[in-house]
Amino acid sequence: MTSPRAASPSASADAPGSVPQPPPRLVLASASPRRLDLLRQIGVQPDLVEGAEVDESPLKEETPRRLALRLAVEKATCLVARYPDSFVLGADTVVVLGRRVLPKADSAEQVRHCLQLLSGRAHRVLTGVALIAPDGRRGRKLVESRVHFKRLTDAETADYLAVGEGEGKAGGYAIQGRAGAFVSAIQGSYSAIVGLPLCETANLLAGMGYRRS
Numbered sequence: 172m173t174s175p176r177a178a179s180p181s182a183s184a185d186a187p188g189s190v191p192q193p194p195p196r197l198v199l200a201s202a203s204p205r206r207l208d209l210l211r212q213i214g215v216q217p218d219l220v221e222g223a224e225v226d227e228s229p230l231k232e233e234t235p236r237r238l239a240l241r242l243a244v245e246k247a248t249c250l251v252a253r254y255p256d257s258f259v260l261g262a263d264t265v266v267v268l269g270r271r272v273l274p275k276a277d278s279a280e281q282v283r284h285c286l287q288l289l290s291g292r293a294h295r296v297l298t299g300v301a302l303i304a305p306d307g308r309r310g311r312k313l314v315e316s317r318v319h320f321k322r323l324t325d326a327e328t329a330d331y332l333a334v335g336e337g338e339g340k341a342g343g344y345a346i347q348g349r350a351g352a353f354v355s356a357i358q359g360s361y362s363a364i365v366g367l368p369l370c371e372t373a374n375l376l377a378g379m380g381y382r383r384s
Contacts, residue, residue, distance in 0.1 A: 194382055195305045198254045200246045200261040205347065209367040215376065215383065223249035223261060227275070235272050235297055239265040240313050243299035251303050258381045259303045264366050266342030267295040276343035279332050285343030286331065289353075291322035294342070298363040302375045310375045314368040316359025318346070323353060 197215070199207060202222030210217060223246035229238050247261030266273045268288055276282045296318055301311040331350065337343040344350035346357075347365050362369040 196254070196257040197376075197381060198250055198257045198259045200250045200259055203366055205345075205366045206262060209362055209365060209369060210372070212362075213369050213373055215373075217260070218257070219254070221250060223247075225249055227263070229272060235265050235267045235270075235295070236313055236315070238272065239263050239297040239299035240301070240311055241299075243301040244309075244311060247301040247303045256305050258305065258376070258379065260372070260376075261301045262298060262367050262372075264296060264298045264341050264363075267297060268292065273342040275339065275341050276337055278338065279335070282332055282337035282343040283328060285337070286323060286328050286353075289320045289342065289344070290328075291320060293317055293319045296342075296359075296364045298360075298366065298368055300368060300372050300375060302379055302381075304379045304381075308379060310379050312368070312371045312375060314360050314363040314371055316357060316361075316364050318354055318364060319356040320353050321355045327353070 196218035198219045198221065199210065199217040200221065200223040202220070207217065207220055225242060225245045227242055233241070242263035243261045245261070246263060247259045249261075250259050273285050273288065274281060276285055294317070296316045298314050299311065300314070301309065303309050331337060331344075334349060336345055336348045336350065344353070346354060346361075357364065360368045360370070
C-alpha cells in the first residue's frame with residue numbers, strides 16, 4: 172500500500188533550455204545475489220547494491236507476517252538517509268513451520284536441524300517487500316507461499332550438508348539450488364520463495380513512479 176502524499180514535480184517541468192535531470196537511482200538494500208539476479212530477470216538493474224545491517228530478531232509476540240514486513244521496511248529505511256534522492260528497495264524472507272520462525276542457518280548443524288523439521292511436511296515462506304521513493308512515499312507488500320518437502324533420507328541430508336548450500340539461508344535451504352529436489356509442490360510465488368516476488372515488486376516500482384533509465 173502507498174501513502175497518499177503527492178509526488179514531486181517531474182523533470183519534464185524544467186525550464187526550456189535547462190539540462191534534463193537524470194532519473195532517480197534505484198538502490199537495492201540487500202547483499203543477496205539472488206535478489207539482484209531476480210531483478211535483472213525482469214530487466215531492472217539497480218544503480219547500487221548495498222546490504223542493510225538490521226537486527227532480524229523477532230519482537231515479543233510479533234507474528235511472522237509482521238516480522239517479514241517490518242524487516243523489509245527497516246532494511247529500506249536503513250539506507251534512505253545515505254541515498255535520499257533515490258528509490259530504495261528492501262526485502263526480507265521468513266520461513267515458518269506451524270507458528271515457529273526458522274532461523275537463517277549459520278552452521279551445518281542448524282541446516283541439519285531445519286531439514287529434520289521440514290522433512291515430510293509443508294511450511295510457509297513469507298517475503299516482505301518495501302520501496303521508499305525519493306519524495307518520501309512508501310509502499311510495501313507481503314507475499315505468502317507454501318512449500319511441501321518430501322521425506323528426506325539421512326543420505327540426502329548428509330549430501331546437502333556436504334555442499335554447504337543451506338548456510339546463510341532462511342530455513343536452512345535454497346529452493347533454487349540442490350534443495351529443489353526436496354520440494355514436491357509449491358503454492359504461490361516461486362520467486363518470492365527464492366527471495367523477491369517479481370510480480371509484486373514490478374508493480375510497486377511502476378506504481379511509485381520508478382522508470383528504468
